[in-house]
Structures are given as structure tokens and as C-alpha cells.
Amino acid sequence: DADVTQTPRNRITKTGKRIMLECSQTKGHDRMYWYRQDPGLGLRLIYYSFDVKDINKGEISDGYSVSRQAQAKFSLSLESAIPNQTALYFCATSDKNRGGNTGELFFGEGSRLTVL
Amino acid sequence: GQSLEQPSEVTAVEGAIVQINCTYQTSGFYGLSWYQQHDGGAPTFLSYNALDGLEETGRFSSFLSRSDSYGYLLLQELQMKDSASYFCAVRDSGRGSTLGRLYFGRGTQLTVWP
Numbered sequence: 259d260a261d262v263t264q265t266p267r268n269r270i271t272k273t274g275k276r277i278m279l280e281c282s283q284t285k286g287h288d289r290m291y292w293y294r295q296d297p298g299l300g301l302r303l304i305y306y307s308f309d310v311k312d313i314n315k316g317e318i319s320d321g322y323s324v325s326r327q328a329q330a331k332f333s334l335s336l337e338s339a340i341p342n343q344t345a346l347y348f349c350a351t352s353d354k355n356r357g358g359n360t361g362e363l364f365f366g367e368g369s370r371l372t373v374l
Numbered sequence: 375g376q377s378l379e380q381p382s383e384v385t386a387v388e389g390a391i392v393q394i395n396c397t398y399q400t401s402g403f404y405g406l407s408w409y410q411q412h413d414g415g416a417p418t419f420l421s422y423n424a425l426d427g428l429e430e431t432g433r434f435s436s437f438l439s440r441s442d443s444y445g446y447l448l449l450q451e452l453q454m455k456d457s458a459s460y461f462c463a464v465r466d467s468g469r470g471s472t473l474g475r476l477y478f479g480r481g482t483q484l485t486v487w488p
Contacts, residue, residue, distance in 0.1 A: 293478075298382070300461060300480040301417065316475070348416065361407035361465040361476055365416040 261285045264349050264366035272374050277336040279369045281349030290332035291350040291363065292316075292324060301348065307332055308354070339373040346370050376400045378479035380462055385485045386452050394447045394482045396462035404465040406438050406445045407476065411459045420447070420460075449484070457486045 262283045271277055281290065291306040303316030305324040313324060321343060323335045336343055347370075350363040377399040386392040396406065405424035409417040423429055423438035423445060435448040449456055459481040466475040 298480060301463075301478040303475065303477070306475065317477075360419075360422040361405055361463060362419045362422065363409075363417075363476065365418070367416050 260367065262349060262351055262364055262366035264347075264369045266369060267367065268370045270372045270374065271339055273338075273340055275339050275373075277339050277371065279334045279347055279349075279371070281332045281334070281366055283330050283349075283351045283364075285351055285353075285364060286329075287351040287364070288329065288354045289352045290326065291352070292322075292332070292334045293348045293350060293365075294318065295346045295348060295368075304334065304347075336371075339371075341373045344371060344373045376464060376466070376477040378462055378464060378477065380460075380479045380482045382480070383483045383485070385487065387487045388452055388454060390452050391448065391450050392452060392484065394449075394460050394462075394484070396445050396447075396479055398443050398445075398462070398464050398479075400443075400464050400466070400477070402466050403440070403443075406436070407463040407465065408434075408436050408447045409461045409463060409478075411461065411481070413458070417461060452486045454486050454488065457484060459483050 265280045289308050292304040293301040295301050302318050304322050307313050307326045310326050325333050346368050348368050349366040352363050380396045407422045408420040411417040421436040428437045433450045438445040461478050461481045463476045463478045
């Protein structure tokens with residue numbers, strides 16, 4: 259089983275719908291992240307959480323919200339989806355010590371979202 | 375803010391050596407990481423440089439020059455399976471909750487020909 263699991267892997271939805279992407283991890287890491295990937299734009303940070311009570315905005319948080327339900331779970335919500343939110347979304351985790359020192363993130367397999 | 379520049383595409387043949395450069399401008403800097411991503415897959419961590427110099431891990435090496443705000447990933451004895459996108463990323467040295475954030479470049483698509 260994957261250490262970082264994202265659901266759903268693929269989702270097609272319509273403009274205005276609420277969408278939730280879920281991420282769970284079995285690595286025991288404190289830190290969790292949500293990134294968005296668009297062709298030619300690399301990975302852009304949406305939100306990140308360094309522990310259950312710590313939530314921070316990233317580079318492109320507008321239109322998104324997150325919830326850290328437990329150390330192992332971090333969900334991303336689009337309250338009212340719009341077409342330019344069509345993208346590949348990645349959840350990632352890092353260990354406070356090792357990741358904090360080496361920049362090593364562990365990524366899930368991605369959730370491809372299409373907003374029509 | 376953070377800005378990273380890397381070439382969009384690189385091509386090479388099997389067995390060759392290729393170097394992917396990354397220049398960065400950051401308000402704070404802790405280190406430079408490299409990630410590999412195969413088409414449709416998840417990014418995977420390759421290497422990290424916090425100090426100047428060369429770090430070698432098998433066929434892959436990564437170099438950093440902090441004074442030049444420059445680094446590169448060197449791939450030797452290229453294989454077809456090395457065809458992928460490669461991303462450089464800088465680790466923020468900002469205070470508080472920004473510490474440890476990673477900012478990614480736009481990626482370099484490497485194509486290895488037989």
C-alpha cells in the first residue's frame with residue numbers, strides 16, 4: 259500500500275460544485291502539504307500544515323480551503339469549483355527533522371481534477 | 375519572493391551525460407533540492423545540497439554554488455528510464471511557519487533517445 263494515499267484519483271465536476279480531495283498518510287510525518295501542478299508551471303504550494311493545529315496559506319490559496327482532521331489526514335476543498343482550477347493536485351508529507359533539513363517531500367500519486 | 379529558472383527541455387542519447395542547470399533568486403535560502411517526475415507519476419526526491427560543492431548518488435550528482443545562486447543536476451550513463459521531468463526546488467529560510475517551505479522551478483523535460 260502507498261504511504262501517501264490520495265482520493266479520488268480522478269474527478270470530473272461542474273462549475274460551482276463543492277469538491278473535496280482527501281489525503282492520508284501512514285508515514286507518521288508531522289508535516290503535510292497540498293500542491294497544484296499545471297503544465298509548464300511546476301508545483302505550486304496551496305496550503306501546508308506543520309501539525310494538527312497549524313495551517314498556513316501557500317502561494318495560491320485563494321479559492322481553496324483545507325482541514326487537518328488528524329496527524330495522518332489532510333483534505334483540500336474547493337468550495338465552488340471553477341474551470342481554471344482544472345489541474346493535477348498532489349498531497350505531500352515530510353518529516354519535521356529529516357524533511358526540515360533536506361527538503362525531502364513524499365508525494366501521493368496525485369488527483370486529477372477537471373472542472374467543466 | 376522566490377524565482378527559479380531551469381531549461382524547459384533537454385535531449386540526449388543513451389549513455390551520454392547531461393547537466394540540468396537551475397538558477398534561483400530567493401529572499402532566504404537553506405538549500406537546493408532536486409526531484410524527478412515520470413509522466414503521470416508523483417515527484418520523487420533525488421538530492422539535496424545545503425553547502426557548496428558536489429553531492430554524488432550513483433549515476434546522479436548535484437552541485438551548488440551559493441555565491442552564484444546556481445546549482446545543477448548531472449546525470450551520467452543516461453538510460454531510457456531517465457526520460458522524465460526534473461525539478462529544482464529551494465527551501466525557504468524564512469521565520470516561523472514559512473521555514474522549510476519548498477518552492478519549485480517549472481521543470482526540465484529530459485528526453486533520452488536510443
